[in-house]
Amino acid sequence: MSAATATFTPPVAFSNSNNPYNPIWRKPNSLSNPIWTANNSFVSRATSSSSSETDNEKKNKKKKKKVVIDNEEQKQELEPVQEQEQERQLQSSSVSVIKRLDDVNPVGLGRRSRQVFDEVWRKFSGLGQISRTIRSDDESSLLIREGGPMCEFAIPGAQNTTVLVVGATSRVGRIVVRKLMLRGYTVKALVRKAEPEVVDMLPRSVELVTGDVGDPSGLKNAVQGCSKIIYCATARSSITGDLIRVDHQGVYNLTKALQDYNNKLAQQRAGKSSKSKLLIAKFKSEDSLNGWEVRQGTYFQDVVVSKYDGGMDAKFEFTESGEAVFSGYVFTRGGYVDLSRKLSLPLGYTLDRYEGLVFSVGGNGRSYVVILEAGPSADTTQSKLYFARISTKAGFCRVRVPFSSFRPVKPDDPPLDPFLVHTLTIRFEPRRQRPIEGPTGMNQDLRSFQLIMEYIKALPTGQETDFVLVSCTGSGIEPSRREQVLRAKRAGEDSLRRSGLGYTIIRPGPLMEEPGGQRALIFDQGNRISQGISCADVADICVKALHDSTARNKSFDVCYEYVAEPGKELYELVAHLPDKANNYLTPALSVLEKNT
Amino acid sequence: MASTLYAQLATPTNPTSLPCRKLSSLSWRTMFDSALSPSNSPISTTKGKHCSLPKVVCNAQSAPAAVNLAPGTPVRPTSILVVGATGTLGRQIVRRALDEGYDVRCLVRPRPAPADFLRDWGATVVNADLSKPETIPATLVGIHTVIDCATGRPEEPIKTVDWEGKVALIQCAKAMGIQKFIFFSIHNCDKHPEVPLMEIKHCTEKFLRGSGLNHVVIRLCGFMQGLIGQYAVPILEEKSVWGTDAPTRIAYMDTQDIARLTLIALRNENINGKLLTFAGPRAWTTQEVITLCERLAGQDANVTTVPVSVLRFTRQLTRLFEWTSDVADRLAFSEVLTSDTVFSVPMAETYNLLGVDAKDVSSLEKYLQDYFTNILKKLKDLKAQSKQTDIFF
Numbered sequence: 004m005s006a007a008t009a010t011f012t013p014p015v016a017f018s019n020s021n022n023p024y025n026p027i028w029r030k031p032n033s034l035s036n037p038i039w040t041a042n043n044s045f046v047s048r049a050t051s052s053s054s055s056e057t058d059n060e061k062k063n064k065k066k067k068k069k070v071v072i073d074n075e076e077q078k079q080e081l082e083p084v085q086e087q088e089q090e091r092q093l094q095s096s097s098v099s100v101i102k103r104l105d106d107v108n109p110v111g112l113g114r115r116s117r118q119v120f121d122e123v124w125r126k127f128s129g130l131g132q133i134s135r136t137i138r139s140d141d142e143s144s145l146l147i148r149e150g151g152p153m154c155e156f157a158i159p160g161a162q163n164t165t166v167l168v169v170g171a172t173s174r175v176g177r178i179v180v181r182k183l184m185l186r187g188y189t190v191k192a193l194v195r196k197a198e199p200e201v202v203d204m205l206p207r208s209v210e211l212v213t214g215d216v217g218d219p220s221g222l223k224n225a226v227q228g229c230s231k232i233i234y235c236a237t238a239r240s241s242i243t244g245d246l247i248r249v250d251h252q253g254v255y256n257l258t259k260a261l262q263d264y265n266n267k268l269a270q271q272r273a274g275k276s277s278k279s280k281l282l283i284a285k286f287k288s289e290d291s292l293n294g295w296e297v298r299q300g301t302y303f304q305d306v307v308v309s310k311y312d313g314g315m316d317a318k319f320e321f322t323e324s325g326e327a328v329f330s331g332y333v334f335t336r337g338g339y340v341d342l343s344r345k346l347s348l349p350l351g352y353t354l355d356r357y358e359g360l361v362f363s364v365g366g367n368g369r370s371y372v373v374i375l376e377a378g379p380s381a382d383t384t385q386s387k388l389y390f391a392r393i394s395t396k397a398g399f400c401r402v403r404v405p406f407s408s409f410r411p412v413k414p415d416d417p418p419l420d421p422f423l424v425h426t427l428t429i430r431f432e433p434r435r436q437r438p439i440e441g442p443t444g445m446n447q448d449l450r451s452f453q454l455i456m457e458y459i460k461a462l463p464t465g466q467e468t469d470f471v472l473v474s475c476t477g478s479g480i481e482p483s484r485r486e487q488v489l490r491a492k493r494a495g496e497d498s499l500r501r502s503g504l505g506y507t508i509i510r511p512g513p514l515m516e517e518p519g520g521q522r523a524l525i526f527d528q529g530n531r532i533s534q535g536i537s538c539a540d541v542a543d544i545c546v547k548a549l550h551d552s553t554a555r556n557k558s559f560d561v562c563y564e565y566v567a568e569p570g571k572e573l574y575e576l577v578a579h580l581p582d583k584a585n586n587y588l589t590p591a592l593s594v595l596e597k598n599t
Numbered sequence: 600m601a602s603t604l605y606a607q608l609a610t611p612t613n614p615t616s617l618p619c620r621k622l623s624s625l626s627w628r629t630m631f632d633s634a635l636s637p638s639n640s641p642i643s644t645t646k647g648k649h650c651s652l653p654k655v656v657c658n659a660q661s662a663p664a665a666v667n668l669a670p671g672t673p674v675r676p677t678s679i680l681v682v683g684a685t686g687t688l689g690r691q692i693v694r695r696a697l698d699e700g701y702d703v704r705c706l707v708r709p710r711p712a713p714a715d716f717l718r719d720w721g722a723t724v725v726n727a728d729l730s731k732p733e734t735i736p737a738t739l740v741g742i743h744t745v746i747d748c749a750t751g752r753p754e755e756p757i758k759t760v761d762w763e764g765k766v767a768l769i770q771c772a773k774a775m776g777i778q779k780f781i782f783f784s785i786h787n788c789d790k791h792p793e794v795p796l797m798e799i800k801h802c803t804e805k806f807l808r809g810s811g812l813n814h815v816v817i818r819l820c821g822f823m824q825g826l827i828g829q830y831a832v833p834i835l836e837e838k839s840v841w842g843t844d845a846p847t848r849i850a851y852m853d854t855q856d857i858a859r860l861t862l863i864a865l866r867n868e869n870i871n872g873k874l875l876t877f878a879g880p881r882a883w884t885t886q887e888v889i890t891l892c893e894r895l896a897g898q899d900a901n902v903t904t905v906p907v908s909v910l911r912f913t914r915q916l917t918r919l920f921e922w923t924s925d926v927a928d929r930l931a932f933s934e935v936l937t938s939d940t941v942f943s944v945p946m947a948e949t950y951n952l953l954g955v956d957a958k959d960v961s962s963l964e965k966y967l968q969d970y971f972t973n974i975l976k977k978l979k980d981l982k983a984q985s986k987q988t989d990i991f992f
Contacts, residue, residue, distance in 0.1 A: 177721075184719055185694055185697060185698055185720050203723075206720065206721045207718050207719060516675065516677060517676070517677065517700070518866065519699050519700045540700075543698075
């Protein structure tokens with residue numbers, strides 16, 4: 004009856020299942036020796052039948068999810084066999100005579116004929132039904148069908164994804180957990196204490212992990228086995244300590260834990276996976292400096308002025324302490340120094356499979372311009388230049404530059420295609436340098452620089468987001484504490500952006516407890532929204548964002564649709580109504596800025 | 600509780616209350632008899648069929664202000680109770696409601712194998728039994744809306760759950776100040792009083808209307824999910840498929856669509872107290888469905904056609920005896936089947952009312968096609984797998 008049934012029964016078995024006396028099941032009995040002989044034959048029979056029974060069990064396991072009716076029949080068939088065996092072992096020949104007569108046993112015959120009649124009658128009376136389903140199915144088989152592709156909630160990637168929900172008991176988190184469960188994800192929930200009311204609130208098959216986001220040591224266990232995190236925890240009070248612990252430090256700790264876990268997996272995959280970074284340059288020996296050229300230049304061709312200023316100088320050298328240092332000074336107005344190299348990627352690797360560069364550098368905290376030259380490598384005259392500014396800190400740091408943040412030098416050129424990049428240049432120019440804070444901040448000369456290079460790597464593209472953070476826009480918070488709350492939230496967002504994980508930061512308007520999917524939503528960037536939004540809609544966005552490549556590395560505000568006051572229409576309203584099977588998220592997010 | 604329920608047979612035209620009668624002592628057979636006998640002044644419908652309106656005195660009606668008097672914190676509008684949550688329709692409603700952010704409580708009967716899947720989806724499960732009215736009130740605490748999609752199991756007498764249970768539920772809902780009650784009924788139930796289940800549904804509709812609860816009645820035609828077990832699986836398994844030669848057409852509908860529309864209706868304040876009918880895009884006869892399944896499965900069905908007259912005859916026969924009356928009840932739809940009825944309604948107005956696009960409602964062809972594509976693919980995979988294991992061994 005149950006539909007799923009058919010799913011798991013190989014069609015070969017169908018021909019058998021038509022017959023209530025499945026030949027497989029009859030064999031043990033029909034093969035059985037006559038038992039009115041001596042004891043030893045008993046033994047042999049018992050073993051033979053028990054072996055056939057294990058055989059039966061095997062069969063049974065194989066067809067675990069078989070048609071229920073068949074199952075029942077089999078069980079009923081199985082029971083007599085077991086009974087027979089017990090009887091056989093306990094009692095003597097008088098029983099065996101009955102055994103032999105089993106085939107014509109009126110009880111057995113009656114049972115079978117009743118089964119046949121029941122089946123026929125069930126079907127017959129089923130004809131008299133209109134809008135009722137005959138429910139002789141078991142729950143599990145139906146579930147399998149409904150969890151399968153027939154179900155409107157099913158998501159292809161859900162089966163292999165484990166999601167850690169942080170703040171699973173919060174207003175948004177509760178719904179997030181349910182939505183994930185409905186879609187077939189494996190869900191872990193991080194809770195502070197496994198109290199009965201907390202446990203009751205969450206579905207039973209959610210794996211509970213106790214831990215506090217403020218305590219990094221406990222989070223290692225929480226991220227174990229997780230590929231994605233949805234963070235909807237928020238501080239319970241607006242005490243600064245609480246805010247920093249949950250909204251800032253908590254996000255930082257979790258990103259770190261997940262990144263550590265990913266790195267561990269990446270090491271196990273031995274660097275060959277598409278998830279590991281591609282080494283472009285590593286400066287660990289004298290030889291590694293080969294191929295890098297230092298050049299000088301000026302933006303103005305003002306020969307007269309350059310005669311009188313201090314000129315410029317730069318060198319790239321491997322120091323005795325084992326560091327590759329690019330250092331020098333530029334006193335010329337409009338002058339710059341370049342460190343550049345033609346890229347030589349390992350065979351079979353192209354940069355279009357990566358989404359950005361990461362520089363591990365140290366130095367005195369100047370900002371630099373990274374210039375990529377792209378074009379057909381055979382003909383350098385057709386190369387186009389793309390630039391992005393990076394700023395470093397005093398001391399060592401890692402700087403990520405996504406390819407999407409490179410702008411063409413000539414505004415008319417097409418956007419950067421990483422596939423065509425052939426030359427990488429790091430340029431220092433004294434313009435737009437900011438003095439670094441600190442005791443030496445006052446008397447430093449902004450025209451001199453020192454850059455210690457450790458490595459340059461390409462960051463692999465992820466298709467999807469790894470970390471969904473529910474932040475807030477700040478509206479709806481009491482004004483006296485808004486500053487502090489927002490500061491902590493922003494700090495948390497920043498630590499997520501810097502983490503190197505694929506992120507989605509959702510900043511909803513004030514949350515409302517009402518059913519979702521009723522009103523059109525506005526997705527926007529730039530803190531301009533004014534409306535609230537239902538918790539269920541926020542949860543829906545979280546869940547949809549997990550597998551949406553347009554959601555990766557984006558921050559956006561979201562609220563209900565509203566009509567802007569006249570004169571204040573700053574932007575075109577793009578409203579999206581969440582509805583059945585329509586993916587409103589992709590079109591909504593594709594127009595928004597990346598890496599925000 | 601059953602002993603405190605009194606049934607009154609009354610008519611709108613004849614408001615004088617008739618002597619109260621204990622419902623528990625009232626079997627449907629006797630109700631029909633009494634309805635047919637002129638002394639009890641039955642309602643004569645235009646079709647000349649007889650319909651009895653049992654009016655049950657609702658205890659809570661003595662305190663109509665119960666809603667306002669209810670002490671304590673106000674209930675959240677997102678809290679709903681689904682009765683019959685393990686059923687074909689019920690589970691879809693639970694899923695849909697959970698997905699839309701409702702807090703869903705499910706009323707299920709205590710059973711040895713608990714309905715864990717509901718808990719896994721995030722619903723709260725409470726044990727109660729409509730046929731034991733004393734278990735009901737506790738489940739209604741803190742509930743804003745009740746969605747009732749329960750029916751009795753085929754093997755149990757139709758009256759216990761579908762009538763007595765429902766009456767108890769509605770009375771409790773009234774007494775506990777439930778703010779909305781959604782009841783699922785059967786299409787055309789007012790036209791076929793000879794079918795016990797339809798008669799009960801119709802009477803429950805009337806009872807609900809009379810109770811003063813804020814309610815929506817939704818009448819349904821047929822579920823596509825039911826066809827899978829009835830036709831699709833037997834065809835795939837090369838078993839015989841039983842069908843009738845009835846000309847009745849039914850507009851089957853996907854329960855997922857029903858659930859979606861129901862929740863839209865639930866939120867729409869404009870349709871309170873209204874009667875909606877949900878029907879699928881097209882009405883199908885049994886023969887058409889079987890042909891469609893054969894085409895999609897790519898194999899011929901072994902069809903056993905039972906003439907409706909046989910069904911009808913069996914029903915008449917079984918009605919003769921007290922001990923087969925349940926069987927007769929189950930066969931009662933044959934009466935409907937013999938008529939040339941079309942179980943369908945034009946949906947344009949309903950779609951309009953709910954603000955739904957007709958294109959979003961799935962058709963039977965599409966539904967069955969999906970089913971067969973998926974199942975045949977899975978069977979193929981299984982075949983490949985079994986081959987592999989053979990080599991392995």
